[in-house]
Amino acid sequence: MTRTVEALVAAPSGLPRLVADVSGTESLIAHTERLGVMPRVSSGRGRSVDLIGIVERSGLRGRGGSGFPTATKMHAVADGRGPRVVIANGSEGEPASAKDAWLLTSRPHLVLDGASLAAQAVNASEVVIALDRHDGRARATIARALEERRAARIDPVRIRGVDLPSRYVAGEESALVHWVNGGEAKPTFVPPRPFERGVRGRATLIQNVETLAHLALIARFGADWFRELGTITEPGTAIVTLGGAVARPGVCEIAIGTPLRDVLAAAGGPTEDIAAFLTGGYFGTWIRAETAWDLPLGHLELGRVGAAFGCGVVFALPTGACGLAETARVARYLAGESAGQCGPCAYGLPAIADALDSIVAGRQVKHMTGLIRRWTSQIAGRGACHLPDGAIRFVASALDTFAPELERHHSRGACASARRRGLLPLPDGDGREWGWR
Amino acid sequence: MSEILRVNPLRCDAQGLCAELFPEWISYDDWGYPIIRADAIPPHLREHACRAVSSCPRVALALVEQP
Numbered sequence: 299m300t301r302t303v304e305a306l307v308a309a310p311s312g313l314p315r316l317v318a319d320v321s322g323t324e325s326l327i328a329h330t331e332r333l334g335v336m337p338r339v340s341s342g343r344g345r346s347v348d349l350i351g352i353v354e355r356s357g358l359r360g361r362g363g364s365g366f367p368t369a370t371k372m373h374a375v376a377d378g379r380g381p382r383v384v385i386a387n388g389s390e391g392e393p394a395s396a397k398d399a400w401l402l403t404s405r406p407h408l409v410l411d412g413a414s415l416a417a418q419a420v421n422a423s424e425v426v427i428a429l430d431r432h433d434g435r436a437r438a439t440i441a442r443a444l445e446e447r448r449a450a451r452i453d454p455v456r457i458r459g460v461d462l463p464s465r466y467v468a469g470e471e472s473a474l475v476h477w478v479n480g481g482e483a484k485p486t487f488v489p490p491r492p493f494e495r496g497v498r499g500r501a502t503l504i505q506n507v508e509t510l511a512h513l514a515l516i517a518r519f520g521a522d523w524f525r526e527l528g529t530i531t532e533p534g535t536a537i538v539t540l541g542g543a544v545a546r547p548g549v550c551e552i553a554i555g556t557p558l559r560d561v562l563a564a565a566g567g568p569t570e571d572i573a574a575f576l577t578g579g580y581f582g583t584w585i586r587a588e589t590a591w592d593l594p595l596g597h598l599e600l601g602r603v604g605a606a607f608g609c610g611v612v613f614a615l616p617t618g619a620c621g622l623a624e625t626a627r628v629a630r631y632l633a634g635e636s637a638g639q640c641g642p643c644a645y646g647l648p649a650i651a652d653a654l655d656s657i658v659a660g661r662q663v664k665h666m667t668g669l670i671r672r673w674t675s676q677i678a679g680r681g682a683c684h685l686p687d688g689a690i691r692f693v694a695s696a697l698d699t700f701a702p703e704l705e706r707h708h709s710r711g712a713c714a715s716a717r718r719r720g721l722l723p724l725p726d727g728d729g730r731e732w733g734w735r
Numbered sequence: 736m737s738e739i740l741r742v743n744p745l746r747c748d749a750q751g752l753c754a755e756l757f758p759e760w761i762s763y764d765d766w767g768y769p770i771i772r773a774d775a776i777p778p779h780l781r782e783h784a785c786r787a788v789s790s791c792p793r794v795a796l797a798l799v800e801q802p
Contacts, residue, residue: 487745640744641768649765676764682745 307334309519313527315535316511317551320404323439326446329407336411336452337517339418349419350376353513355521357533361397362387362469362506363581363609365532365597368513371503374493375420378501382422384455385478385497386413388436388507389428389462389469392579393631393723394611397537398507400549402429402436405511406443410457412510415517417455420503424456427507428474431461432730463734464725466580466635470683471504473637482734484637485683506609508537528554532596536607542614542721543570554596561595561612570616574699576722578608580628581688583695584621606691613722620715622703625696626654627720632689637734643686646677650693657704660711667697667704737775737801740784744768746795753796757787775801 318324318332339349354369375382386409390398401409413425429437440459447453460478462468468483475496477483496502505513512534516524525533532554538561541547545566552561558575562568572587577595583605585593593600597607615621633647650673653666674690681687697704707713740760742753749767759780761769776784776798788796 487743641747641749641766642744642764645766645768646764673765676770680744680764680768680770682743 307332307518309523311526313535313553314551315515315527316401316405316408316508316537317549318405323403323442324405324407326407326443326450326452329405329411333408333515333518336414336514339415339517349415349517352521353419353516356516356524357521357531358509358512358516358524359532359597360506361508361512361536361609363392363579365607368505368509371493371505372416372420375422375501375503378493381424381500382417382420383497383500383502384413384417384420384422384425385474385492385502385504386410386425386427386507386510387469387471387474387504388440389430389474390433390609391430391464391466391469392581392609392611393466393725394539394541394576394579394613395609396539397549397610399430399433399436400537401507401511402433403439406439407447408511408514409507410440410443410447410453411517412505412507412512412514413457414453414455416503416505416510416513420501422455422503424497425453425458426478426497427457427459428462428469428478429459430464432464432725437461464730465637465732465734466632467637467683467685468734470685473683474504475502477735482637484639484734485681485685487682529594529596529599532598536595536610538595538610538612540565540612540614541723542576543568543572543616544614545569552595555594555599557591558593558595558612559591562614568614568616570618572614573617573619574615574621576613576615577611578606579611580632580692580722581684582606582608582611582692584615584625584692584699585695586699605695615721618715619718619721620658620703620713621696621700622654622707623658623713623716623718624720624722625693625700626651626658627724628722629654629689629693631724632685632692636685637683640681640686642677642680646673646686647689649673650690654693657707658712658716660707660713663704663708670694670697738781738784738798739773739775739801740771740787741797741799742769742771743795743797746793747791748793748795750792752790752792753787756790757783760784761787769796 754761
């Protein structure tokens with residue numbers, strides 16, 4: 299008994315669940331034909347459905363990066379007092395990730411169903427869809443989708459889109475709430491956490507848009523259906539963004555627990571010999587290819603070997619490229635994304651980026667490596683948000699993974715690939731505004 | 736009930752008094768910001784901890800109950 303309504307449409311079996319074959323944007327009509335109408339959670343009078351209980355049994359975890367159990371957050375907000383707010387987080391500050399943008403532009407109604415259902419489940423009267431200000435396509439698609447839904451009168455709650463500054467930490471929960479409340483999109487010191495006091499002081503549920511898309515399917519097809527794919531401890535599917543030396547880069551939906559080898563094969567396989575993989579994006583970790591191929595992808599499985607799944611980024615670094623040079627570029631970018639509020643981050647990240655540049659140039663390699671190790675241990679856990687922790691995890695994993703390359707830079711100086719264009723994606727500076735408001 | 740020292744990194748601007756007053760518990764990082772031991776303050780050092788808290792010009796340091 300896990301279905302909320304009689305499903306009018308058969309539950310999809312196997313993959314894909316989210317990354318369906320849609321040309322352009324799926325309209326409300328096409329979405330409803332595919333999945334049936336959005337179920338009602340509660341009707342005021344008459345029967346109501348315990349959607350949070352169903353989500354809890356499904357084992358759904360957040361798909362934004364931390365992998366936090368979704369139902370735990372929903373309970374916390376539902377238990378709060380007064381009016382509540384839901385934020386669908388589609389800001390996707392991670393430059394190497396493209397999954398949220400794909401969902402928002404291809405299947406907006408799946409995300410909006412999830413947001414609407416989550417709001418009904420926690421008794422929120424307001425939903426805010428947070429979008430990246432520079433993603434014009436997602437903004438236009440969501441605006442059109444909201445018009446379709448208003449005309450069809452399907453949402454019992456008010457939903458509006460907001461355009462968040464394009465900064466790496468702007469989508470961090472406290473920064474997001476601070477900005478929605480009229481401040482800068484910079485992290486604040488917690489507590490209070492958003493589920494206690496968020497938007498205008500109200501208990502606020504923040505969920506990544508992919509998480510909400512899963513929730514929209516769980517509400518239709520149930521917890522048992524959700525658990526048909528994935529692992530016992532981490533059920534379901536996840537959208538990963540594949541990059542680097544792979545035949546078909548881009549978004550790809552996987553059952554959680556699928557070995558990296560099979561994920562790459564599904565995307566046409568590698569196009570060159572692979573030296574290492576970066577998983578989890580720029581808060582993630584490098585792993586040498588020989589140990590990575592058989593690793594099952596997921597928060598728990600990768601966490602067991604000290605690696606990160608994060609928001610599902612998997613980047614294949616070819617043997618011809620220099621992992622240290624790639625890391626140096628990204629470390630410089632992350633240093634620039636510091637909000638400059640906390641000393642250890644504001645001073646530590648640029649210092650680490652300088653030391654990495656020196657290593658890449660073959661200058662004082664041993665000394666600089668020692669300094670980075672010293673600084674990463676000093677900085678750990680000392681920011682208001684996780685930017686410094688994420689950045690040092692990424693850098694520290696590079697020093698471990700690329701130890702042979704470090705040795706080569708020490709003995710032979712700068713490598714040839716240091717002068718080439720980098721492979722890891724970074725936002726381009728053209729026409730970008732870098733403000734925080 | 737045990738207590739720990741916690742700094743609000745958004746307020747702290749490395750004035751450095753806390754580490755001067757309570758070196759048993761607080762050291763500096765390479766930029767002069769405090770690194771604070773994470774474990775509970777033992778009773779015989781509580782007075783020192785309180786002095787460090789009350790002398791912070793930025794009101795960035797607090798003695799909080801261990802979560």
